[in-house]
Amino acid sequence: MHGRLRNAFQTERLSFRTFESEDLPALAALTADPGTMRFVGEGRPLSTDETAAWIEASRRNVQRHGYGTGAVLFEGRLIGWGGLARPEGEPEELIYGLGPRWWGRGLGLELARGLTRWALGDLDLAQIRATVHPDNAPSAAILQRLGYRVVSRRLDGDDPSVLFVLSKGAAPSP
Template identity: 45%
Template sequence: MTQDWIRSERLRLRPWHEDDLDVFAALTADPQVVRYVGDGQPLDRAQTAYWLEQANRNRRRWGLGTHAIIERASDRPIGWAGLIHNDNAPAPMAAEIIYALAPDCWGRGYGSELVAALVDWAWQQRGLASLLATVDPDNAGSIRVLQRNGFVFEQIAEEADGAKTAYYWLGRG
């Protein structure tokens, strides 16, 4: 059994297992879940398998990465979250926080609980000085979660593809 990376009151994060592919593929194929992820397009099973492989590779390389979110009461995977290496974040003292939850888990406070646990881990276990969060400016729910956890708006940038991204930062202290 794989050891949990992070635990909170109702959630735990652990590395991806091969047998998570079906659940993760269902999440990444759901237009509601991926609306604000990447280019907003659902992924097929092969793309999802590649993402899982990359997530575990990044975790081994950087000590950071995307993990499965497990609802402790049901022991079911309900999304993904993690701290990832980001070339735009000043290394080695910063990382980017990412997360997504299944729609049946929205509005239950899981996002705020999750972000608080990730921030605590970043400060206590990793010694990071700051965290970056990038979010679609239309994703009001995630913006509220970030603000509740102390993240401060910095700017909206236009990406090469014309998409807009809002940048939020959280510094320790």
């Protein structure tokens, strides 16, 4: 149906677009890093094959839905990923990650703000959610700064998480 991310966007410093096959080496380097992956998925680094499968799954989602997860670029260089996941039977979920070299520069906030505006504005979604590991204070702070509210906390078990939600009417102004 769609070959590119619908309404891919740019922020002041970042570009967001669908993954391309050529992204594999840079993305695999990021997903192989334990620090980058600490709070992502199962909390472990991914192999190059797993990263390649993720790129292909993301591209299939873009074909099917017109949006999904894509590459985040700074000055033309892939430094992370972001977008919307579609968990089974759940509203779209905001996901993003940047390599440690890019932390502490305000890029996470800039990316999350851009993704939120894209999802609630350009894609006209009524609501988006984000799931954050309880120890990931920087991501929780970004979401709270953007107006997301905590709706549940699951702190026990194998996969502790805090669920944040932002509805269209509560979205931050541009």
